[in-house]
Amino acid sequence: MSWEEGRGRGAGEADLGTMRYPTRALVELAAIRENVRLIRETAGGAEVMAMVKADGYGHGAAAVAGAALAGGAGRIGVAYVEEALALREAGVGVPVMAMVCTRGDEYGRAVAAGVDLGVGGLRLLEEVAEAAVDAGRAARVHLAVDTGMTREGANAQGWPELVERALKAQASGRVEIVGIWSHLACADEPGHPSVAAQARVFREAVELAERAGVRPEVRHLANSAAALYLPETRWDLVRPGIAIYGLHPAPGLPDPGLRPAMTVVSQIAFTKRAAAGSGVSYGHAYTTPRDANVALVPAGYADGVPRNGGGVLELLAGGARRRIAGRVCMDQFVVDLGDDVVEEGDEVVLFGPGDRGEPTAQDWAEALGTISYEVVTRIGGRVPRTHLD
Numbered sequence: 467m468s469w470e471e472g473r474g475r476g477a478g479e480a481d482l483g484t485m486r487y488p489t490r491a492l493v494e495l496a497a498i499r500e501n502v503r504l505i506r507e508t509a510g511g512a513e514v515m516a517m518v519k520a521d522g523y524g525h526g527a528a529a530v531a532g533a534a535l536a537g538g539a540g541r542i543g544v545a546y547v548e549e550a551l552a553l554r555e556a557g558v559g560v561p562v563m564a565m566v567c568t569r570g571d572e573y574g575r576a577v578a579a580g581v582d583l584g585v586g587g588l589r590l591l592e593e594v595a596e597a598a599v600d601a602g603r604a605a606r607v608h609l610a611v612d613t614g615m616t617r618e619g620a621n622a623q624g625w626p627e628l629v630e631r632a633l634k635a636q637a638s639g640r641v642e643i644v645g646i647w648s649h650l651a652c653a654d655e656p657g658h659p660s661v662a663a664q665a666r667v668f669r670e671a672v673e674l675a676e677r678a679g680v681r682p683e684v685r686h687l688a689n690s691a692a693a694l695y696l697p698e699t700r701w702d703l704v705r706p707g708i709a710i711y712g713l714h715p716a717p718g719l720p721d722p723g724l725r726p727a728m729t730v731v732s733q734i735a736f737t738k739r740a741a742a743g744s745g746v747s748y749g750h751a752y753t754t755p756r757d758a759n760v761a762l763v764p765a766g767y768a769d770g771v772p773r774n775g776g777g778v779l780e781l782l783a784g785g786a787r788r789r790i791a792g793r794v795c796m797d798q799f800v801v802d803l804g805d806d807v808v809e810e811g812d813e814v815v816l817f818g819p820g821d822r823g824e825p826t827a828q829d830w831a832e833a834l835g836t837i838s839y840e841v842v843t844r845i846g847g848r849v850p851r852t853h854l855d
């Protein structure tokens with residue numbers, strides 16, 4: 467399938483197809499489906515909760531959720547209650563879990579909509595249980611235990627009391643304990659001593675809760691890297707995020723065969739001949755070494771091309787990899803083509819799966835000193851997403 471053929475057929479295209487915008491993020495839903503299928507096979511009998519927080523890591527949360535469910539996911543995870551409610555409004559009917567619950571969130575609406583809530587503290591539990599009384603139905607909670615990341619969840623001192631209070635709230639019909647969960651700090655480094663330590667603490671926390679009478683539907687600990695590489699962490703459910711988008715959660719480890727779903731394209735806005743010694747873009751951080759054809763690409767840091775990518779990031783333009791010349795501006799950057807010729811309106815590929823020789827999000831991440839998560843998630847809100855299927 468060519469990109470052209472795909473246009474006008476994907477979910478969301480009705481809104482985006484008429485929008486004239488030079489930079490676009492194309493998202494292959496088939497890749498997401500297949501990635502989920504591969505993770506599900508790898509993770510054995512574990513259920514899959516597809517993580518679509520932050521608008522599906524920049525790919526479009528509702529469309530990704532649909533593709534992930536088609537690929538065999540049974541649940542959806544997000545960070546915030548508002549994200550979960552937006553998915554309910556978009557028609558997602560399977561369990562949706564908000565992992566990062568904060569006091570004062572819209573728990574009444576969340577409980578009424580049957581949103582699963584990650585709860586790791588007593589005050590939050592109380593607030594959620596009160597909202598359940600008003601909503602007239604039990605709040606579905608997943609109790610969070612801090613097994614050693616020192617992020618969400620009750621630590622070893624607080625866990626017994628959280629369990630006890632949750633059981634009381636359950637006995638009074640205000641809460642239903644659906645899950646027990648934690649998160650790993652170093653899943654992308656198998657063999658890191660913290661992995662075994664966290665796995666052990668998690669097992670102890672689960673045993674304590676079950677001895678106290680908790681009968682959770684799902685016990686879950688594994689993100690993408692753990693789901694793929696750490697069988698002992700899979701329990702009943704895995705929570706892959708980055709891998710469903712086809713990006714490698716642990717680039718040092720063997721490639722499991724994922725396909726990157728996002729391609730970001732733009733088009734040449736303008737070309738001209740520049741004389742040798744021309745200072746390019748703000749600060750003249752780049753100077754043309756000789757007479758050269760230069761091209762303007764209308765994508766900048768507002769669109770997710772990081773400003774510090776100037777001079778280091780590559781893209782595919784005129785059939786070859788070129789490096790961004792000089793500083794990235796808010797809305798545009800410049801490419802030095804030497805004596806090569808491109809036409810105004812020609813497509814350029816910022817990153818993608820690599821099929822045509824373009825860089826991948828992982829290549830960009832390495833050039834920028836960050837992780838692929840940040841590259842795709844930062845694609846700006848004004849860039850239309852076109853979902854291809």
Ligand SMILES: *Cc1c(COP(=O)(O)O)cnc(C)c1O
Nearest residue numbers: 517565649689690705706707708
């Ligand atoms: C984001 C997140 C995940 C997914 O992590 P990946 O590394 O993208 O697979 C899983 N669990 C929690 C709690 C998260 O916040």
